[in-house]
Amino acid sequence: MDTEKRRLLLVSNSTLHGGGYLDHCQAHISTFFGRLKRVLFVPYALHDRVGYACLARTKFNSLGYELDSIHDAEDPREAVRTAEAIFIGGGNTFRLLKCLYDNQLVADIRRRVLEDGIPYMGSSAGTNVSTISISTTNDMPILCPPSFCALALVPFNINPHYLDYDPRSTHMGETREQRILQYHEEPDTPPVLALREGCVLMVEGNQATLLGGSEARLFTRGKPTVEYNTGSDLSFLLTDEH
Amino acid sequence: MDTEKRRLLLVSNSTLHGGGYLDHCQAHISTFFGRLKRVLFVPYALHDRVGYACLARTKFNSLGYELDSIHDAEDPREAVRTAEAIFIGGGNTFRLLKCLYDNQLVADIRRRVLEDGIPYMGSSAGTNVSTISISTTNDMPILCPPSFCALALVPFNINPHYLDYDPRSTHMGETREQRILQYHEEPDTPPVLALREGCVLMVEGNQATLLGGSEARLFTRGKPTVEYNTGSDLSFLLTDEH
Numbered sequence: 380m381d382t383e384k385r386r387l388l389l390v391s392n393s394t395l396h397g398g399g400y401l402d403h404c405q406a407h408i409s410t411f412f413g414r415l416k417r418v419l420f421v422p423y424a425l426h427d428r429v430g431y432a433c434l435a436r437t438k439f440n441s442l443g444y445e446l447d448s449i450h451d452a453e454d455p456r457e458a459v460r461t462a463e464a465i466f467i468g469g470g471n472t473f474r475l476l477k478c479l480y481d482n483q484l485v486a487d488i489r490r491r492v493l494e495d496g497i498p499y500m501g502s503s504a505g506t507n508v509s510t511i512s513i514s515t516t517n518d519m520p521i522l523c524p525p526s527f528c529a530l531a532l533v534p535f536n537i538n539p540h541y542l543d544y545d546p547r548s549t550h551m552g553e554t555r556e557q558r559i560l561q562y563h564e565e566p567d568t569p570p571v572l573a574l575r576e577g578c579v580l581m582v583e584g585n586q587a588t589l590l591g592g593s594e595a596r597l598f599t600r601g602k603p604t605v606e607y608n609t610g611s612d613l614s615f616l617l618t619d620e621h
Numbered sequence: 622m623d624t625e626k627r628r629l630l631l632v633s634n635s636t637l638h639g640g641g642y643l644d645h646c647q648a649h650i651s652t653f654f655g656r657l658k659r660v661l662f663v664p665y666a667l668h669d670r671v672g673y674a675c676l677a678r679t680k681f682n683s684l685g686y687e688l689d690s691i692h693d694a695e696d697p698r699e700a701v702r703t704a705e706a707i708f709i710g711g712g713n714t715f716r717l718l719k720c721l722y723d724n725q726l727v728a729d730i731r732r733r734v735l736e737d738g739i740p741y742m743g744s745s746a747g748t749n750v751s752t753i754s755i756s757t758t759n760d761m762p763i764l765c766p767p768s769f770c771a772l773a774l775v776p777f778n779i780n781p782h783y784l785d786y787d788p789r790s791t792h793m794g795e796t797r798e799q800r801i802l803q804y805h806e807e808p809d810t811p812p813v814l815a816l817r818e819g820c821v822l823m824v825e826g827n828q829a830t831l832l833g834g835s836e837a838r839l840f841t842r843g844k845p846t847v848e849y850n851t852g853s854d855l856s857f858l859l860t861d862e863h
């Protein structure tokens with residue numbers, strides 16, 4: 380698949396502590412969508428689609444964009460076929476991916492982004508589904524999608540809302556790091572880019588750059604984990620060989 | 622399915638902060654298994670089955686039981702067919718359930734527990750798979766089982782390692798409560814018994830009792846959540862109507 384036209388804005392979290400919805404990344408959103416007029420919003424990750432579309436519309440309008448929600452479209456596939464840009468919001472990743480499959484949108488969205496080059500923004504669950512699979516989501520498996528394979532707009536996985544171990548904690552459940560290392564105990568598992576809250580990954584063709592106010596952490600099977608500062612060039616993650 | 626013979630010891634977590642493996646529930650283990658000689662251990666939730674079986678064997682030997690690990694058996698189905706008792710340990714719930722399906726053990730274990738009345742102990746992931754489905758696990762979906770349906774030894778779901786919201790936290794990922802409430806946004810979802818670390822649920826036939834040092838919290842679709850103290854009779858959860 381050709382990836383020259385690919386344009387992605389992958390956000391770890393839609394709200395940062397103390398701020399409003401998408402406030403922390405609004406400058407990146409404006410840069411990313413530029414002079415586009417309309418964005419197609421996908422609210423499938425939350426139960427209350429009407430309320431969610433309203434929240435997203437208010438924010439996008441304030442940035443100068445019209446927002447259409449796919450749940451209002453008579454034909455969701457046609458909405459994807461004619462979209463100028465797509466934004467998939469966060470919520471529950473399993474619910475989101477199941478709904479993308481149920482509406483037969485997975486291949487269509489992939490084609491529009493990779494072949495037609497329409498910009499794709501994802502937040503949290505919307506970031507998870509942009510990767511190879513949802514195997515590194517933090518969400519509860521409240522619904523069962525037909526597969527964990529996702530849009531595969533990038534050849535690696537992401538863990539959004541990455542949390543460092545809290546040494547004050549007495550909780551004995553696995554730490555986030557332990558969970559990702561368990562993923563890499565399985566053969567042929569791709570790298571996992573752990574995006575702490577505040578992180579944004581911008582992809583332009585075969586160029587990937589880490590943005591936002593936090594560091595990211597890269598887990599690669601059989602290799603030590605590596606920290607990356609904001610501004611880091613992560614383009615090496617876009618080649619299929621690791 | 623007849624449930625008169627059912628005997629279950631469902632533990633939230635195998636290790637409590639500051640203690641050793643299964644220390645916090647060892648008195649309940651002795652009471653539960655009584656004069657049995659051998660327990661069949663299922664280490665499928667962890668990658669290192671040899672090390673896991675060794676850990677479990679040391680503990681069970683100290684309590685006066687022999688422990689056979691199913692990963693050592695030539696025929697796992699035969700091991701289940703001849704087991705006096707089963708203990709499924711914690712780790713990753715998706716890996717565990719997939720391996721139970723891959724080895725065609727789901728129906729066999731269910732029959733041995735419900736029809737033959739062999740005692741079943743589960744810890745963490747081993748508790749998740751004893752319920753209707755793994756839809757309320759906390760684990761990362763590192764592998765994809767053919768279904769989220771589990772052993773269905775009880776007609777409800779459990780969330781082990783239940784964590785209360787920490788008001789000091791600045792993390793914006795969903796709280797555990799929010800995740801369970803999202804599950805109940807879906808139709809026809811069963812009650813979720815949230816077992817804080819330290820909780821143990823003992824089931825004898827159609828009698829269920831909460832044990833251990835922590836309170837449990839019950840989430841029922843469309844109803845307020847309820848707290849239960851240790852010693853509470855939770856037998857009402859075993860009837861199929863809620």
Ligand SMILES: [Ca+2]
Pocket residue numbers: 469470471472503504517518795
């Ligand atoms: Ca989420």
Ligand SMILES: [Ca+2]
Pocket residue numbers: 553711712713714745746759760
């Ligand atoms: Ca676990």
